[in-house]
Amino acid sequence: MMKAAIINRFGDIQELHVVSDYPDPKITDDQVLIEVHATSINPIDYKARQGLLQGMFTWHFPVVLGWDVAGKIVAVGKNVTGFSVGERVFARPEIDPTGRFGSYASLMAVDANQLAKIPATITDAQAAAVPLAGETALQMLRRLQVGPGKKVLIQAGAGGVGSFAIQLAKSMGATVATTVSAVNIGLATELGADIVINYHEKRIQDVLTDYDAVLDSVGAVDDGIDILVPGGRLVTISANITPEQKERAKKEGKTVMTGWLEPDGKDLAELAEALKKDQLKVIIDSEFPLTTKGIQDAHTRIESHHARGKIIINVKEKD
Ligand SMILES: NC(=O)c1ccc[n+]([C@@H]2O[C@H](COP(=O)([O-])OP(=O)(O)OC[C@H]3O[C@@H](n4cnc5c(N)ncnc54)[C@H](OP(=O)(O)O)[C@@H]3O)[C@@H](O)[C@H]2O)c1
CATH class of the missing domain: 3.40.50.720 (NAD(P)-binding Rossmann-like Domain)
Known part of the structure; x- marks a missing residue:
């Protein structure tokens, strides 16, 4: 069982709350399981929370939002090459068609072709800001x-x-x-x-x-x-x-x-290279913990339409 921020119906910010007994995601042979250290908030998150994406997906409650992930690989599917347990990776994962397994959670299953390695000089919070x-x-x-x-x-x-x-x-x-x-x-x-x-x-x-x-x-x-x-x-x-x-x-x-983003690990690897060479800087507006208050405050901030750079959720408490 893992920690996750869920919604049980579409609606306003109060629908978001954190539980600690959410079922773990399972990986396919083409996926890795990531221990999520940080995620970030995007405008699509509040639009999804309000139910504005219902024409695109058929989701089953409880729904876990979130489409940016940075963390550590804890399991690897048998078809996956180039990534191994213990590596730090980030991704803009595919939107899960059931809506049940987004990145506001301690664990996330991600297709290997959407992953890239996080440069050693980049923190988890910075990495989570980048993919989407x-x-x-x-x-x-x-x-x-x-x-x-x-x-x-x-x-x-x-x-x-x-x-x-x-x-x-x-x-x-x-x-x-x-x-x-x-x-x-x-x-x-x-x-x-x-x-x-x-x-x-x-x-x-x-x-x-x-x-x-x-x-x-x-x-x-x-x-x-x-x-x-x-x-x-x-x-x-x-x-x-x-x-x-x-x-x-x-x-x-x-x-x-x-234009609509197509998640792609190769593009993310290109961005990782630019981050590594300090040719790309990450601007962080604010950081929140994965608590009910933290996730609600983060949604309040994104809905202001005046975030300055990216809003981060630190999913794993810092050591
Ligand atoms: N189609 C896709 O694949 C895709 C992917 C990503 C994002 N999007 C969409 O793209 C939009 C932007 O996403 P985002 O992540 O960049 O949003 P964001 O970070 O929430 O954008 C906030 C910024 O918007 C600025 N802003 C607000 N109103 C403005 C205006 N009238 N003119 C100029 N700047 C304005 C604010 O700047 P000031 O505080 O300086 O005013 C603030 O810094 C959203 O609608 C999102 O859903 C689509």
Whole structure:
């Protein structure tokens, strides 16, 4: 039996509570069992808790949320190669179709092809911050064909995805613009952004023109199309693109897409390499323990929409 934060129905933050007698997950031959040391909170967690993903999954209560894991391997399936018991690993695991085994728990079964090794210099809390947000940033920048000489706007540069995307886009050789509140102008600059826009004071259209790429994470698709050069590309990870927006983009010779992360251990290994070389920094907003209060406070923070970097849950008490 293990510790886990569960919900017994969809609803508000009070539905989250920690139990200590939750059944352990079982691994398949292609999985490893991870003793979870830390996980992180993503906006999908509160959306799932509220029941907004019901069209995508058929979950059975109690449900355990959470899709970032960092910890130590404690068992290995017989088809798994390249990973062994005792190694420190992290992952953005596949979403379990039953909903019963997320990462807000002491143990998690994870497909080996979603794993990467945690560099020795990176703490469990830092590692837990990376998989979902970091893989999303990397994959979306690739879809946007960001590279040397390209100009890219990254919306919400102080957020989980945005803070990784600024750094990755810079390392790809792009000129990076981003949007933040006043309090985060310094952070965005430190992460490498060339142009930092306080979105409370200025519209992106007043500052940016002829951009090659837009990573939209705030649902501002029309604004993004406005600043694209013909031939430019926009990917949104937080909105549905309307038929009108598609039609408009087509007329203007621009490409608009929705993006959805595909968990991939190889991409995570690439991020691990950048972490190891100190080319990628992890920004931690706050840390909480895996207690009922801790997980409820963490959800309150993510729902503020103003987390500065990532919110961490320390699942294993620190030695
Ligand atoms: N499709 C996918 O695969 C995928 C994957 C990951 C995330 N997502 C989605 O992408 C979105 C962002 O995720 P995240 O993890 O980065 O969220 P997050 O960390 O919770 O984002 C918080 C940040 O958003 C900024 N923000 C809020 N409103 C803003 C606005 N109008 N303009 C600019 N910045 C604004 C805040 O910055 P300030 O405090 O500076 O205002 C804060 O730092 C979420 O909707 C999430 O569900 C989708």
